[in-house]
Amino acid sequence: MSIVAETRELYPALFLADSTLPDSSIPPPDLLILNQPIASFAAFSRLWRHSQYRLCADGGANRLYDMFDGELEPQRKLFLPDSIHGDLDSLRGDVRAYYAMLGVEVSQDPDQNSTDFGKAMQKISSKHSTSSRREIVVLGTLAGRVDQGLGLLHEMIREETSDTKLRLWLFSESNVSLILRSTHSVIRGALSGGFFTENVGLVPIYGPAIITTQGLEWDVEDWETQMGHQVSTSNHVKEEEVHVKTNAPILFTIERAPLTADPIARVGEQSSQHKYPVIIA
Template sequence: MTVAETREFDPGLFLAEGDLPSDTVTPDLLILNQPIASFDVFARLWRHTIYQICADGGANRLYDMFEGALELRRGDFLPDAIHGDLDSLRDDVRAYYTSRGVDVSQDLDQYSTDFGKAMQKIFSRDSPSPQREVIVLGTLAGRVDQGLGLLHELIREESRHPDLQLWLFSESNVSFILKATHNIIQNTLSNRLFTRNVGLLPIYGPAVITTTGLEWDVKDWETQMGHQVSTSNHTVAEEVHVQTNAPILFTIERAVLATGAKPAQRR
């Protein structure tokens, strides 16, 4: 994804009905212990990932999503692994997935979160490419401390692994970190997978940014929490360009996804 001084992002690829382009790194999927807001979004993300892992109680969320009308489809969405300290994993959920061959493993390290433990599990696997992409299925709603903690873990993991790209798919947005370089967010309008609502948040420290493709573009603009920030901005072009001298969080709102996602194929 990195080309010289420019980093390109196309978050709509993971929500498209078709296959990923052949030159795209196939991501892994990390399911956190947080509500899964949309089955249709979930099914498309699952289809576009090569390895699916639940962080401890994330397995409860996956299992419970298939109550009622979706129950017959539970067996079509078996994760490759469930990993964490396992203090949240219910006995009935563990028994179900274990009986179907899912790898359930425990890490009792009290100095790392289930998110961090799951990321270690992902990196323990061989990869054909040095570039790693991980889709994180979580939420920024609910407890404020947990939402901020999740944003902290995004920057921590990307700082530890320079070739890692994390995508946070929360209840209504896609969020990812723009690093200190020229960043291009592609296909923001034509695929109709997103609304025009975006935000550029300097939650990791002060930054100076220059943008094009937004309704309210800025040039050499100092942004800092507690001072001035570009929230509630709007896309007006197919590409949004952001030059920044420090990491910032970019978030774009998802449009309502058409129903009818294709069934997943178990690899």
């Protein structure tokens, strides 16, 4: 099997860490909130704290606003996004008025040939140098309508293919998913910290691939995988480090363990002092 002689170290647990992230020359990730249910306030609050630029894609602002209904309502002003962007056909009037009153940028892109995800990615990209490596945490879902879930995965590979310095992390209701490109990936911290369960899957939804794994209950070597043939779903993590070699992009998914909500006084803290750990890309 022809494997790119390159190692990428990935630390998904650091996005959910309660403590301050280690210093690094790489800035914290950006946070993209889609128009989909936010299932866990505990996970959301940690992703928010460790991110630097926060953008709601159109109706994602509705989801952010509604999360603070009830007893969390006094905390709503502590979680103001930097921008709300999209064609704005899903953004409720009361939500728009609330955030605009508090100084949140609300911008419209009427292009009907791109999705709100694509519009949001362009907006985030405009905030960064094209030569710098970027991490974007996407708060969304693969549940609900199948076509929309597949569409989201399509857009993830499209964005990463067009920008090799970009990495997207999809945080859905109970999982973290990311694309492992044609390389050797090392997923670290899979068992420690209690952030994840042992459940993991490697799915070649972007086309056939040949993979080799280490650290799983059912490891494979030079294993041909393809949708409609054989895939490694319902596998289990058995070691602290999981190694995956692939000759084509595959989707790696690991199940999140439940988190206990942080104290309210802490989750509203800004994260300008946080830094993201070095990732070899």
